[in-house]
Amino acid sequence: MANAIELNINSTRHRVDVESDRSLLSVLRDDLDLTGSKYGCGEGQCGACTVLIDGKATRSCITTVGSVVGKRITTIEGLEQHGRLHPVQQAFIEADAMQCGYCTAGMIMSAAALLAGNSNPSNDEIIKNMEGNVCRCGTYQRIVAAIHKAAKA
Amino acid sequence: MTDEIIEELELEPERYELHAGPLLHFDLDRRDFFKVTGGGIFVLLALKGSLAQESGGGQRRGQGGAMPKEIGAWIHVAEDGSVTVYTGKVEVGQNIRTSLSQVVAEELRIPLTSVKMVMGDTDIVPYDAGTFGSLTTRMMSPQLRKAGAAAREALIDLAAEAAKVDRKELTVAGGKVIHAASKRSFEFGKLTHGQRVARVISDDVGVTPPGEWKIAGKSAQKVDARAIVTGKHEYSSDIKRPGLLHAKVLRPSAYGATLVSADSREAEKLPNVTVVKDGEFIGVAAKSESAAAKARESIRAEWKTAPQPSSRELFDYLRTNAGQSQGGGRGGGRPEAATGSIEKGLAEGDHKLQQTYTVAYIAHIPLEPRAAVAEWNDGKLTVWTGTQRPFGVRSELAQAFHIPEEKVRVLVPDTGSGYGGKHTGEAAIEAARIAKAAGKPVKLVWTREEEFNWAYFRPAGVIDVNSAVTRDGKITAWEFHNYNSGQAGIRTLYEVPNQLIQFHSTKTPLRQGSYRALAATANHFARETHMDELAHAVKMDPLEFRLKNLKDDRLRAVFEAAAAKFGWGKTKPAPGRGFGIAGGFEKGGYVAMCAEVSVDRTSSAVKIERVVASFDCGPVVNPDQLRNQIEGSVVMGIGGALFEAIEFEDGKLLNGRLSSYRVPRFSDAPSIDVVLVDRKDLPTAGAGETPIVGLAPAVGNAIFNATGIRARSLPMRLEKQIAQGAKG
Numbered sequence: 100m101a102n103a104i105e106l107n108i109n110s111t112r113h114r115v116d117v118e119s120d121r122s123l124l125s126v127l128r129d130d131l132d133l134t135g136s137k138y139g140c141g142e143g144q145c146g147a148c149t150v151l152i153d154g155k156a157t158r159s160c161i162t163t164v165g166s167v168v169g170k171r172i173t174t175i176e177g178l179e180q181h182g183r184l185h186p187v188q189q190a191f192i193e194a195d196a197m198q199c200g201y202c203t204a205g206m207i208m209s210a211a212a213l214l215a216g217n218s219n220p221s222n223d224e225i226i227k228n229m230e231g232n233v234c235r236c237g238t239y240q241r242i243v244a245a246i247h248k249a250a251k252a
Numbered sequence: 253m254t255d256e257i258i259e260e261l262e263l264e265p266e267r268y269e270l271h272a273g274p275l276l277h278f279d280l281d282r283r284d285f286f287k288v289t290g291g292g293i294f295v296l297l298a299l300k301g302s303l304a305q306e307s308g309g310g311q312r313r314g315q316g317g318a319m320p321k322e323i324g325a326w327i328h329v330a331e332d333g334s335v336t337v338y339t340g341k342v343e344v345g346q347n348i349r350t351s352l353s354q355v356v357a358e359e360l361r362i363p364l365t366s367v368k369m370v371m372g373d374t375d376i377v378p379y380d381a382g383t384f385g386s387l388t389t390r391m392m393s394p395q396l397r398k399a400g401a402a403a404r405e406a407l408i409d410l411a412a413e414a415a416k417v418d419r420k421e422l423t424v425a426g427g428k429v430i431h432a433a434s435k436r437s438f439e440f441g442k443l444t445h446g447q448r449v450a451r452v453i454s455d456d457v458g459v460t461p462p463g464e465w466k467i468a469g470k471s472a473q474k475v476d477a478r479a480i481v482t483g484k485h486e487y488s489s490d491i492k493r494p495g496l497l498h499a500k501v502l503r504p505s506a507y508g509a510t511l512v513s514a515d516s517r518e519a520e521k522l523p524n525v526t527v528v529k530d531g532e533f534i535g536v537a538a539k540s541e542s543a544a545a546k547a548r549e550s551i552r553a554e555w556k557t558a559p560q561p562s563s564r565e566l567f568d569y570l571r572t573n574a575g576q577s578q579g580g581g582r583g584g585g586r587p588e589a590a591t592g593s594i595e596k597g598l599a600e601g602d603h604k605l606q607q608t609y610t611v612a613y614i615a616h617i618p619l620e621p622r623a624a625v626a627e628w629n630d631g632k633l634t635v636w637t638g639t640q641r642p643f644g645v646r647s648e649l650a651q652a653f654h655i656p657e658e659k660v661r662v663l664v665p666d667t668g669s670g671y672g673g674k675h676t677g678e679a680a681i682e683a684a685r686i687a688k689a690a691g692k693p694v695k696l697v698w699t700r701e702e703e704f705n706w707a708y709f710r711p712a713g714v715i716d717v718n719s720a721v722t723r724d725g726k727i728t729a730w731e732f733h734n735y736n737s738g739q740a741g742i743r744t745l746y747e748v749p750n751q752l753i754q755f756h757s758t759k760t761p762l763r764q765g766s767y768r769a770l771a772a773t774a775n776h777f778a779r780e781t782h783m784d785e786l787a788h789a790v791k792m793d794p795l796e797f798r799l800k801n802l803k804d805d806r807l808r809a810v811f812e813a814a815a816a817k818f819g820w821g822k823t824k825p826a827p828g829r830g831f832g833i834a835g836g837f838e839k840g841g842y843v844a845m846c847a848e849v850s851v852d853r854t855s856s857a858v859k860i861e862r863v864v865a866s867f868d869c870g871p872v873v874n875p876d877q878l879r880n881q882i883e884g885s886v887v888m889g890i891g892g893a894l895f896e897a898i899e900f901e902d903g904k905l906l907n908g909r910l911s912s913y914r915v916p917r918f919s920d921a922p923s924i925d926v927v928l929v930d931r932k933d934l935p936t937a938g939a940g941e942t943p944i945v946g947l948a949p950a951v952g953n954a955i956f957n958a959t960g961i962r963a964r965s966l967p968m969r970l971e972k973q974i975a976q977g978a979k980g
Contacts, residue, residue: 121542129498129540134490135483137668139619140700144910147619175483188481195473195876198884199345200480201619201668207481226918233910235619235669236345237887238880239921 104168109177119165124148126164135175135204146232149205150174156212175204187211190249198236206232210246219250292444293329295403296452327399333427333441335360335367340380341388342372343666346940347877348388350475355393358460358468359400361424372642372664382641386839386938402453410443462871462932471876487668488638489623493693499686500544502534502551506903509555518550528689537690561761562901567610567714570736573759588742589753597729597750601720603789608716609778611737611966612897613709613762620668621703622679627693633660637680638667645677652681672766673707704908709898710767713737715778721786725800738771741838744779746801769941772838777966780834780949794833795820806868810844811835813927814866818846830958834949840937841869845946849954856974860922860951868929869937879926882943886924889947890916895967
């Protein structure tokens with residue numbers, strides 16, 4: 100049954116009437132018009148749906164909306180602050196670290212979580228942290244370069 | 253409904269691409285361009301058969317002669333000076349929104365950001381067969397250069413009239429026509445104000461030579477990069493419409509299954525749920541995706557299935573079901589190449605070699621699965637969907653609903669990739685059928701499992717090569733038979749006096765179609781692996797052996813460029829490592845790759861450590877984005893080379909999800925060095941596909957160099973053989 104649920108997304112409170120077992124991804128996209136997070140596989144294997152839950156990179160396609168009540172949810176739409184891009188967003192543009200761009204939001208969220216906990220990651224640390232995000236266009240080398248660039252920003 | 257689509261999809265992928273949709277052409281009299289855009293200057297580029305000549309399209313379509321005159325592109329310079337380009341090409345990550353903008357900006361002498369591209373909207377762009385075959389840069393880019401140049405000339409004419417000076421005294425810069433002598437300048441918008449100038453130009457208008465390019469030929473960032481990094485760019489699956497419903501489709505239990513019965517009474521009782529039954533098609537619509545999924549799950553369906561071949565017996569199946577041999581795309585019936593006598597060539601050689609190579613079915617896995625939003629208004633159907641063939645999908649929709657094509661509008665937002673996998677309109681038709689029944693706009697997003705199961709695959713194939721070589725390294729015989737995977741890249745550029753090269757069509761257990769570079773990957777894998785085997789047989793360096801049998805200057809040049817950057821012949825691989833080289837030609841581009849691999853001592857796992865790729869596609873339009881495409885081809889190629897293969901049994905996939913089908917990830921990506929051979933003196937060619945063909949053979953040859961074990965199947969799963977070889 101649908102219940103009124105309160106979610107804290109990008110520092111704004113949202114009330115939605117949804118079943119608590121629905122995926123966070125579908126509620127973000129279909130009920131709240133936050134379509135920057137993408138569906139790619141539905142089983143937490145590709146990372147296109149990555150959001151931050153209390154700062155931790157989380158696959159929103161396998162996270163129920165009921166499990167994130169009372170937590171801080173950050174989506175790609177919440178990274179830009181007062182018209183200023185997050186350093187990772189800026190670095191992705193500068194490094195041309197995208198082709199079709201469908202994986203980009205998830206990549207940026209995973210990278211932002213990494214840099215929040217490790218301001219100067221090594222190549223190996225970046226690769227290990229990003230291994231769960233798939234870019235079918237194959238821009239991995241550029242994404243690694245973009246994360247290094249953002250770390251220096 | 254679905255059956256119709258499958259029948260339309262031709263078995264042979266190249267033919268399928270070239271048969272892509274009927275040749276429609278706009279009736280200029282009926283179309284009022286200014287209704288769409290307002291006043292200004294309109295430049296239409298009328299093609300006079302150049303398209304037919306360059307692509308061989310007329311003959312390939314079996315029509316003979318040149319194609320009818322049609323409109324290739326149009327550019328509009330509005331009364332506010334803004335420049336809009338209309339093209340039927342679509343953006344799927346290959347970055348043509350940026351590169352096409354660059355060539356138009358170049359001709360009009362305006363900043364890149366002043367060009368707006370309207371792409372893939374069938375109501376307002378000229379007909380286009382589709383975005384495939386690396387044709388955008390080869391065909392559309394020259395067309396837009398010409399249209400841009402013609403628009404510039406039209407603006408100069410208007411300024412000459414306004415200034416009452418000879419047009420030769422005028423120059424164009426910064427969105428203005430300038431008369432330097434009188435220090436007067438005329439903004440594009442002012443010149444076109446109140447004007448309705450339509451120019452139809454032929455394709456022989458003078459364009460700026462690549463050597464003089466200032467905006468084209470330079471690296472430029474993706475024009476919509478900011479929208480992408482902020483999550484604002486709307487893909488098809490992000491489109492919202494008033495009253496939008498979400499749809500799900502009931503899928504058969506196996507390929508070829510027929511519906512015996514379906515009980516949907518429970519679903520029909522659910523509130524706010526629409527159930528559509530149309531023959532074997534059953535779909536539902538509801539207010540949320542989860543509600544639609546629940547309604548679908550409540551439908552009890554019984555399917556009748558038949559036994560089908562499995563992936564274990566695939567290659568025997570392809571060979572035993574081979575029908576009449578087919579020539580390649582240029583007439584059919586005859587071999588693709590037949591010169592001299594194979595018998596004679598085999599007799600002349602000192603070493604003979606007969607080997608078989610295989611490639612598996614693989615999936616495209618565009619990260620955005622098929623998705624469509626469909627709505628009906630007064631009998632007119634509008635569909636937003638990610639496809640490489642907007643006009644092809646429009647035809648499919650018109651046929652499916654028995655309505656004229658004028659009653660269908662297909663819009664293609666920049667799409668979450670395709671790689672040749674999105675030529676068809678399945679999701680569009682399904683969404684439209686359900687929307688028609690629901691009487692409201694409907695969104696259908698295929699799940700990843702649906703995309704695996706109900707899209708189509710890169711064809712699997714078997715390739716037999718029979719050859720001979722003299723002691724001093726001259727190839728005397730080359731017999732090459734490809735079963736099923738296709739003709740792209742089947743011809744050899746090596747000099748061989750006795751050749752027989754043939755494609756054989758056969759029955760295919762799975763639905764198959766285009767894939768990035770089509771069969772060129774399979775044919776290059778077989779050819780370039782076999783070349784390595786021959787070099788080994790005559791104890792020659794693999795590069796030296798290739799060059800000895802090669803006259804083609806452009807292929808020689810990329811081999812030499814890649815080898816120089818890699819340091820080929822300068823160093824020996826460290827223990828447990830190997831070097832490999834491979835190269836080839838396809839779709840106007842020449843590629844060579846050198847790879848270094850390492851083999852893990854305990855797991856026998858292969859890691860590609862570094863790749864040097866050299867590429868020549870004529871004049872380079874955007875060097876950084878070209879590098880991006882080549883790097884991407886290398887990474888995508890790793891999957892097909894080392895681990896991707898569809899497994900199936902009795903009409904069901906055994907690994908049709910991302911958790912059981914491995915794709916390249918960050919840790920698989922090697923360090924990639926790209927060497928661009930910029931040939932400003934030649935026609936420009938596309939780059940999205942060809943570089944992928946070099947990767948698998950270069951890696952296989954490097955594995956042989958490291959281990960002495962030869963890979964003759966894609967994917968090369970050699971762990972067991974390497975472990976056994978190491979023990980022995």
